[in-house]
Amino acid sequence: MSRLRHACMIGRHRTTVAVIDHGRASGTPVITNCRSIAAGTDQLRSTGWEQGMKKITRLLKKTGTTSVDIVFEPPMTFPVHTVLARDISPEACSAQCRIEAAALFDDPDTYSWELFACNTPAAHSELQKNLILFFHSRTVMQIRKHLRNTVDITSCSHAVAPCIRLSALLDTRLMILECEPEHVFLSISSGGKPDYFGYWPLHDRQDAQYFALHELQNSGTPTGSEIYVSGTLIHEEKDLAEKLEKQSGCRLLPFDPVRLCSLQGKLRRGDTPETQKAVSAALTAF
Known part of the structure; x- marks a missing residue:
């Protein structure tokens, strides 16, 4: 069927x-x-x-x-790591996300968000670490x-979501490094939930190598780890992955x-x- x-x-x-x-x-x-x-x-x-x-x-x-x-893919993404009660209701969770938005933005009502419960344990068992991705509401409203x-x-999900959720289909951690002219991020996930997420907006695409290397060296990724690479810059600048692999000691593979x-x-x-x-x-x- x-x-x-x-x-x-x-x-x-x-x-x-x-x-x-x-x-x-x-x-x-x-x-x-x-x-x-x-x-x-x-x-x-x-x-x-x-x-x-x-x-x-x-x-x-x-x-x-x-x-x-x-x-x-929204024009801009603003990631926030926060801790919420593990049994928080959807209504209370939305209220907390609005509070986070009000602390970050002058016009919080113009932002939407997507929340991911993390695998990383919180300080107390009744708490849950979360990743919130904020973005302007206009794009998603136009699409809908x-x-x-x-x-x-x-x-209707943020473009990062498939990179995280795909790990639910694998037996190992999924590590993806994405290099775009507008941003660099490293996503490490397992079981469909994030273990680590580092994100850097770029004002100059020439800074991509610096921030990508920063993530590979400072995210706790062991030397020799297999990391999948994606993004426009990876495909346009053929030597970028080679440079990052040599400098980081990680094994970089095309995300497929x-x-x-x-x-x-x-x-x-x-x-x-x-x-x-x-x-x-x-x-x-x-």
Whole structure:
């Protein structure tokens, strides 16, 4: 019995829709479709946002998407590590996140967030360490508003979420270093929850190597660890990964969820960050 899951990754400059069938008799998920277009969240912030949404809508229709898990890359991300009561109610949790936003921003009501319970133990058993990712609400509101009449939006998550949740399908910790012109982050996760998350916004893309190396050397990652690398800068600057590997002593490998999870099916543009996250999101939807 076919169980198709559609995921749409809206990156800064490109959007990818991946379709995975989870119901094949073999038990192995199969990629049945994967397409990309040149439209992303940067365009949604400009005067061309309507054209960008039309492109994304056409892509969803071409892939036969009626129900979709959305993943998006906001223009800016503000991570906060906090401790909350382990049994906190959803209402109290939202209230606490609003308090955190008010402490950070002059206009807290214009921000949304995504919260991840961490594996790292808190000082007391009744407490839970959490990672909160804050971002401007405008992007996600635009996406929901203009796609809700076209598809059923099952979920709408920050682009970091698939990198964390994919670890639930693996037997080992998943370590991903992403280098984009706008940011560098190192995500270490296991069991679908973060163990470590370090994030650096960039004002100059030339600073990416410095902050990437800082994360590799200061995150407690043992020498020789296998770390998967992704991001525009990794693909555009072919020697960046080689330099980081030599300086850090870690083994850097291309992030490829198809190989990691032994998927069947071929990809177009299989090495793009948007494709990687779209596939990861479609994999972890069930």
